Amino acid sequence: MGAMALTPVARAEDGYDLWLRYAPTDAARSSSLSAHVTAIVATGTGPTWAAATSELQRGIAGMTGTKPAVTATIQQGALWLATPASSPSLPVKTDGLGLEGYAIRSVTIDGKAVTLIAANSDVGLLHGAYHWLRLAQTGASLDSLAIASAPKIGLRMLNHWDNLDGSVERGYAGQSIWDWWRLPDYKGPRYTDYARANASLGINGTVLNNVNARSESLTAPYIAKAAALADIFRPYGIKVYLSVKWTAPMELDGLKTADPLDPAVAAWWKAKADEIYKAIPDFGGFLVKANSEGQPGPQDYKRTHADGANMLAAAVKPHGGIVMWRAFVYAHDNPDDRAKQAYSDFKPLDGQFADNVIVQVKNGAIDFQPREPFHPLFGAMPKTPLMMEFQITKEYLGQSTHLTYLGPLFEETLDADTFAKGKGSTVAKVIDGSLEGHKLTGIAGVANIGVDRDWSGSIFNQADWYAFGRLSWDTSLSARDIATEWAAQTFSPDQKVVQPVVMMMMGSREAAVDYMTPLGLAHIMNTGHHYGPGPWVSELARPEWNPVYYHKADANGIGFDRTKSGSNAVSQYAPTIAKMLDDPKTTPERELLWFHHLPWDYRLKSGDTLWDGLIHHYEHGVADVAQMRATWETLRPMVDTERFAETETLLTIQQREAQWWRDACIAYFQSVSKRPLPAGSAAPAHSLDYYKALKFPFAPGN
Ligand code: BDP
Numbered sequence: 001m002g003a004m005a006l007t008p009v010a011r012a013e014d015g016y017d018l019w020l021r022y023a024p025t026d027a028a029r030s031s032s033l034s035a036h037v038t039a040i041v042a043t044g045t046g047p048t049w050a051a052a053t054s055e056l057q058r059g060i061a062g063m064t065g066t067k068p069a070v071t072a073t074i075q076q077g078a079l080w081l082a083t084p085a086s087s088p089s090l091p092v093k094t095d096g097l098g099l100e101g102y103a104i105r106s107v108t109i110d111g112k113a114v115t116l117i118a119a120n121s122d123v124g125l126l127h128g129a130y131h132w133l134r135l136a137q138t139g140a141s142l143d144s145l146a147i148a149s150a151p152k153i154g155l156r157m158l159n160h161w162d163n164l165d166g167s168v169e170r171g172y173a174g175q176s177i178w179d180w181w182r183l184p185d186y187k188g189p190r191y192t193d194y195a196r197a198n199a200s201l202g203i204n205g206t207v208l209n210n211v212n213a214r215s216e217s218l219t220a221p222y223i224a225k226a227a228a229l230a231d232i233f234r235p236y237g238i239k240v241y242l243s244v245k246w247t248a249p250m251e252l253d254g255l256k257t258a259d260p261l262d263p264a265v266a267a268w269w270k271a272k273a274d275e276i277y278k279a280i281p282d283f284g285g286f287l288v289k290a291n292s293e294g295q296p297g298p299q300d301y302k303r304t305h306a307d308g309a310n311m312l313a314a315a316v317k318p319h320g321g322i323v324m325w326r327a328f329v330y331a332h333d334n335p336d337d338r339a340k341q342a343y344s345d346f347k348p349l350d351g352q353f354a355d356n357v358i359v360q361v362k363n364g365a366i367d368f369q370p371r372e373p374f375h376p377l378f379g380a381m382p383k384t385p386l387m388m389e390f391q392i393t394k395e396y397l398g399q400s401t402h403l404t405y406l407g408p409l410f411e412e413t414l415d416a417d418t419f420a421k422g423k424g425s426t427v428a429k430v431i432d433g434s435l436e437g438h439k440l441t442g443i444a445g446v447a448n449i450g451v452d453r454d455w456s457g458s459i460f461n462q463a464d465w466y467a468f469g470r471l472s473w474d475t476s477l478s479a480r481d482i483a484t485e486w487a488a489q490t491f492s493p494d495q496k497v498v499q500p501v502v503m504m505m506m507g508s509r510e511a512a513v514d515y516m517t518p519l520g521l522a523h524i525m526n527t528g529h530h531y532g533p534g535p536w537v538s539e540l541a542r543p544e545w546n547p548v549y550y551h552k553a554d555a556n557g558i559g560f561d562r563t564k565s566g567s568n569a570v571s572q573y574a575p576t577i578a579k580m581l582d583d584p585k586t587t588p589e590r591e592l593l594w595f596h597h598l599p600w601d602y603r604l605k606s607g608d609t610l611w612d613g614l615i616h617h618y619e620h621g622v623a624d625v626a627q628m629r630a631t632w633e634t635l636r637p638m639v640d641t642e643r644f645a646e647t648e649t650l651l652t653i654q655q656r657e658a659q660w661w662r663d664a665c666i667a668y669f670q671s672v673s674k675r676p677l678p679a680g681s682a683a684p685a686h687s688l689d690y691y692k693a694l695k696f697p698f699a700p701g702n
Contacts, residue, residue, distance in 0.1 A: 015454030022062025101150025102128030123237035155442030173450030184228030201469025379420030387442030400457030407479030515621025559593035
């Protein structure tokens with residue numbers, strides 16, 4: 001065991017510092033760090049420079065105990081921040097780094113060895129400073145650095161589903177961090193720490209309010225509040241955006257209609273945009289949920305999503321703003337397979353959107369399930385920029401209690417091949433614009449942030465925020481590498497800590513898939529709060545709100561037939577994929593029941609029947625959680641007490657609930673299949689009626 005791991009923890013850790021802990025290092029590392037930052041050379045001025053130099057000072061002081069000075073002259077061992085504007089004789093080329101990227105180089109200037117962080121802009125320098133600090137915190141070598149990094153995706157955004165009353169839709173980390181009531185005057189320190197955390201990942205935009213928006217967020221007092229936040233975030237390279245409610249002109253100013261082709265409506269939005277830009281000159285633009293789950297929208301006036309998006313786009317265009325128009329739509333009066341509806345609505349509109357509109361598409365066609373095949377719209381709208389919407393908050397993956405690291409889920413979707421232009425047309429290439437040559441590009445994550453001390457509801461949930469940010473900057477990073485650097489910064493760079501933590505994280509999402517929705521099952525969570533199992537639910541008003549709609553289990557078999565002879569959702573994919581998914585034998589087993597309704601006796605690759613295999617997957621999931629607990633237990637001597645105990649308790653809950661999921665699902669599926677459990681599988685602990693009777697009226701986030 002490394003000496004570092006045994007160093008007593010100087011202070012209680014409650015997770016507030018996230019991955020920016022800058023914990024004291026051992027003596028050897030500390031002197032190496034000091035030798036690499038004998039001073040910080042900075043000749044630029046302004047708030048972003050101040051943010052970069054003070055973050056470096058904070059980091060180095062934390063790790064070594066000594067705060068380096070900021071000076072204007074190069075000295076041996078200095079860390080030198082420079083842009084072409086601050087240092088005309090920059091020895092490093094900054095071409096290709098864009099306005100947000102940076103280079104980090106070990107160079108010799110007049111015989112003095114220095115580490116140069118170079119960028120075209122102040123914000124680029126800030127990103128470079130955070131990269132250097134990440135190297136420092138993870139124990140990486142700081143010699144011979146030759147790094148160049150620039151993001152491929154332009155908009156890297158958090159979407160807050162935060163309400164003006166302080167509650168957070170699908171939030172499991174306490175109330176909203178936006179203290180709307182006391183803004184714009186009172187600006188607590190959390191806002192700056194939020195900006196620091198995001199800037200450390202390169203996140204450059206935040207939508208402050210819920211997509212299920214209230215009109216009030218567009219009134220003068222709330223614009224002033226948003227402007228106060230924008231002022232705090234600006235030095236960190238983060239722009240503010242707002243979700244808007246389609247009928248705001250009617251609700252706020254008594255207009256008779258919200259028809260996007262009505263000139264009075266367009267004029268209202270133009271005036272509103274002008275008002276916002278007066279208060280927030282670099283305001284990013286609007287996010288819109290329209291004609292979805294009861295929200296009003298242009299279709300209420302027999303207009304299309306494109307008509308609506310383009311009208312708003314015209315309002316923000318003179319200011320350089322954009323509109324992010326969500327494709328998450330499905331209608332109660334549409335009897336077609338819910339998984340097909342977004343494609344059916346949007347695909348025909350390809351080519352009709354204004355050039356400052358980007359369509360925001362969820363990773364899968366239903367709704368943030370533990371596993372979904374990639375959304376068929378990716379690759380299907382070549383003339384339209386599409387941005388990704390991931391959910392960082394774990395509505396369907398154990399909320400605040402389960403450890404289910406989302407890195408592998410994000411990675412799986414980004415790496416999926418749409419075959420839109422032949423092999424290699426990955427979802428990542430669709431959203432970074434390279435497949436079709438789009439300049440407007442974006443990725444959004446529904447935030448998991450609240451006022452809890454640890455921000456995200458648990459220490460391990462922080463990793464999902466982290467992974468989202470890192471992948472937004474560079475979609476080619478691996479979930480494993482991201483977990484590795486997160487663990488090193490969050491706990492300790494000691495491999496004896498990092499390796500087991502990464503092992504737990506990397507298996508955790510598959511474990512959740514197994515104990516919740518194995519083999520391509522989806523949306524069998526209980527009603528409303530989506531907490532816990534409810535595969536039996538069948539009485540809700542809209543068919544697609546009921547789990548039975550998704551699994552279609554009966555005496556003969558289980559699964560949703562989306563083949564040509566079923567709903568034909570497969571035809572929404574490129575022909576190569578459609579063909580593969582049309583046949584259960586060539587469909588990846590992990591997505592089997594998403595695309596096929598199969599008899600219980602269907603043979604899986606393992607040799608199991610579908611029935612036995614389903615049970616075995618449920619059991620693997622439970623066993624994996626037991627293994628995660630055992631692994632965590634080995635870390636007891638190496639992790640500080642408070643954070644160790646939190647995770648220990650949450651894993652105990654997770655194990656109990658994984659068992660609950662297994663037992664409840666098996667009890668239900670057995671009631672329809674009427675089959676005996678495979679040899680060695682224990683009967684559920686309780687009757688089906690017991691599981692059905694469990695109620696959670698006050699579950700959070702609902
Ligand atoms: C679902 C959530 C719901 C959101 C909706 C959306 O259950 O709370 O409003 O998505 O994305 O996942 O609009």
